[in-house]
Amino acid sequence: MNSKIFIAVVAAIAVVGSFGMFLAMMSTSSSPPTPYIVPPNAFDDTLPISVEGSQELKKFSSYEELKNYLQTTQIAQDQYYRDFGPGHFREGESVALDRTVSPVPWNSGEEMPSPAAEPSSDGVKTGSSPPGYSTTNVQVKNVDEPDFIKNDDKYAYIVSGDKLTIIEAYPAESAKIVLKVGLDIPQGQSLQNIFLNKDRLVIFYQSFQEADYIPEYGFAPSKIYSNLTHIVVMDVSDKQNAKILKDYSVNGYYHNARMIGNIVYLISIAEVNHYQPILPLIREDAKIIANPDVFYFDNPEQYYNFNTVTALDIFEDKLNSETFMMGGAGTIYMSEDNLYITYQKNLPYRYYQVQEKNRFFNAIVPVLPSQTQQKIKEITSDSSLNESQKWNQVSDLLQNTYNTMPQSEKSKLFEKIQSAINEYELKIQQESLKTVIHKIALNSGQLKYFAKGEVPGRLLNQFSMDESGNRFRIATTSEYYGHRTILHNNVYVLDENLSRVGALEQIAKDENIYSARFMGDRLYLVTFQRVDPFFVIDLSTDTPKILGELKIPGFSQYLHPYDENHVIGIGRDTKENQWGGVQTEGVKIALFDVTDVSKPSSVDVEIIGKQGTDSEVLSDHKAMLFDKQKGILSIPISNYDYNPQPYVDGRYVEPKTWRGFYVFGVDSSGFTLKGKIEHSNSTGYEYYGYGSRSFYIDDTLYTVSSNLMKMNAISDLHEINQLKFRDDGKLVQYID
Structure with missing residues (x-):
């Protein structure tokens, strides 16, 4: 076969997958885009994944160290995209990046006083301070969650837009508005959420910081803006004359918050500028009062964020804050002792660079004729050749191999190669599509990073996580795409260091998790495809196991404990439509009886x-x-x-x-x-x-x-x- 026929064959294969693109690159390029290095296990059957680094937590000692680290990783990543990312960068072009100066000198090691916690209520007040009243529906007892409305036994506090409204709600017959005030916040912003603790009201909102800077080697000043999250502490003991006591701000946008006792915990996120990063700072009004230490891991990530955790004692005005440079915080879970920050794993640029080489040696080469495999091994072992020469010889060898094959034999080989690539890439997805978990010990406001872990799959929401004693439990959905789709669910048990000690995998294949609720030594899990499998899973040991399941029409999207033997589910009713598919209907409320864990039953269902x-x-x-x-x-x-x-x-x-x-x-x-x-x-x-x-x-x-x-x-x-x-x-x- 001449070269024109070979190129035509390669073009035809290109439509079926990445292998065609790979061959086309080989046939038109005389030298490799990067130095060619044979992995030590080039001909092993194992799947090489080595992107973890030591995972050791480190602290930057200076602003210059942080800046140099980021610039080093960015330069390497830019080079990778120049070589492997057509359309992203071209030789001779520069990348447009905001360049800012460090707002304050680095002051590593300085610590703020740590607050002391007080016991919190269980969320429902009765008896001791009549009349009884309800509070926000939260996941974890004694861990309050922010909302736009809070109440006590007499008053309700509501934020909407830029306004705070205080209502004397009890007794109901004489309910009235006692205060409606506006807070001077930026146009277009809203008061987001609040906490209420005795006569203290905590309000969150966002603003922007504006600063002048001159780009590197420029002369004209420009403006740069960064998000600020405000923590406003108000004294509402005199309802008609509420007063702002403190207005703290943290660099980054509001992500989430919790309150335990008198301590409010805020998680804020700021994007990282690799060339001139703006460090997260804590301000009171416009005055800088703290610059948190910045921690990081020794394995570069593709995208960096400053995730700042700030602990504030709202009665003692004591504050502590730490910043963790890692992927952007996603779903959080907080117990009374620990904060867990999770996000989907972002593999660093170097992973994909290594993956292309590994795919060639671990998926493509083993399918080639044995004589071709042997010759590739000889070429890559020849120390007299440089990497470019090795790759050119391998490329020529492949083309000669294909050109000497009959068309039918060549087609079968390409099918085998494509099948091997599909299976390899499916394994890659299974190894890389994970949820990262960071554990931060709270210790009454003294923040201390504790551990990092990973589990396969993705989270649904905060109710997919739970802490029990020194065990952390998490439910995930694994979904992989390729020539076939794999979908199933998992439950993992991790120890206090976030090392996996137990697992139950491949639950409800071809279905997604729609709701989860951990209650003591049990997990109640709802998945869905056409009917609602309600699973009861035992977690009394480190080896989770399914005790029973119930299948009924519809699905539950939220599960709430009624008592130890009954669970309330709120979701949707479903029915089969005229085309044989599933159609969602009204809101469904169900009560499940789990007294007999092997045979859970539906006690009652209401459709709205x-x-x-x-x-x-x-x-x-x-x-x-x-x-x-x-x-x-x-x-x-x-x-x-x-x-x-x-x-x-x-x-x-x-x-x-x-x-x-x-x-x-x-x-x-x-x-x-x-x-x-x-x-x-x-x-x-x-x-x-x-x-x-x-x-x-x-x-x-x-x-x-x-x-x-x-x-x-x-x-x-x-x-x-x-x-x-x-x-x-x-x-x-x-x-x-």
Whole structure:
């Protein structure tokens, strides 16, 4: 076969996968793009993955050390993309990068005083400080989560836009707004979330820092902007004269927060500029009060972020903060002792560079004729040849091998090579698609990095994680694509150092995790494809095992404990459509009985609405109110008329959307609809603000939407009062 025929064959193969592209590159390039190095295990059957480094946690001793480290990794990565990433960089072009100066001198090793924690309540107040009241629905007892509304036994605090509204909610008959003030925040920004602790209110919002800088070797000043996350501590002991005590800011955007006792923990994220990084700083008003130490790992990542964890005692005004340069923080989980930060693994640039070589030697070469394999081994072992010469000889050998083959034999070989590549790349995905877990010990506000670990797959949400004693449990979904798709779910048990000590893999093949809930020594897991498998998994030992499962139509997207033998599931109903597929329907509430773990059963199911019905609980657990003692469950519902009659007497009529709350009585035998509380029932667009929440004080149920608070008796839901708290057209007092 002449060279033209060979090139034509290669072009035909290119459509079936990356091997065609690989061969085309070999046939048109006289020298390799990078030095050719044969891996030590070039002809082994094992899969070489060596990108971990020592994983030793290190601390930068100076700003220059950090800057040099980043520039070194960036230069190497830029070179890789010039060689392997057509379209990203071309020789002679420069990369446009923001260049900024370090805001303050480095001051490594300086520590701020550490706060002391106080015991926290369990989230439901009864008896000791009547009247009893509910608080935010959280995942972990004694670990509060931020929300746009908080309440105590008398007042409710709501943030929306730039406004804080304080409502004297109890008694309901005389409920009134006692304060509505605006905070002077940047235009377009909103007050995001709040914590309430006795007479302290903590508010988070974002702003931007503006600075002048001159680019390297330039002369004209330019502007650069970076995100700041503010922690505002207010004294609300005098409700009508709330005062700002502290306004702290941290470089980076708000990611998440928790509160344990008197200590608020904030996680903020700032992107890293490799050439002139802006270090995260802590400011009080405009004054810099701390520059956190910056920690890193010795294995370069493809994308870096400064993940800053700040611990603030809101009563003692003590603050501690550390920055970890790693991938951007994703889902977090916090116990009373530890913070776990997770994200999907980003492999460094060098991994892909090595992978192409490994793929050739571990997937392609073993399929070639044995004589060709032997000659490749001889060439790569010849110490008299440099790397470029070796590669040229290998390329010529491959072309000669293909040119001497009959067409049918060559086609079969290419099919075998493509199949080997497919299997190899599937193994690569299984090794690389992982969730990274970082563990930071809290120790009453004294932050200390503890361990790093990895598990295969991806997380659904925070409820996929749990800490029990010195064990960390995590549920993931593994999904790999290629010539075939692999989908299954896993449960892993890690020790205190985040080393894997137990696993249960390949649960519910071809299905995704839709909800998870750890309760003591059990995990309740819901997966879905056409029906809802509800799994009960034993975690009493380091070897997880499935105790039982239940298959029913629909699926649960949120699981909540009722008691040790019953679990509430909230999700969607489903039915088979006319084409044989699965169609989602209304919101489904189910009560599962797990008394007999080998045979879990469905005690009761309630279906709300049809297609077009939705609930915020499906995406935000804080929207649900459940109290076992009062036997009440309240969830927000929006019901869009999915099959309206659009024309009446020739006129178009917009479909209505009902928004409000469904309130159920709950006991171990199931649900009883107590009633519906309507907040709006209108057509067309309606601003609906942050969301909807329920809480109770004493025997009154409070339901809150964007502009309305309704107060109903828990006993029979008769309306006691209602209050609008937005857009009254009056002047808004701004705090100085």
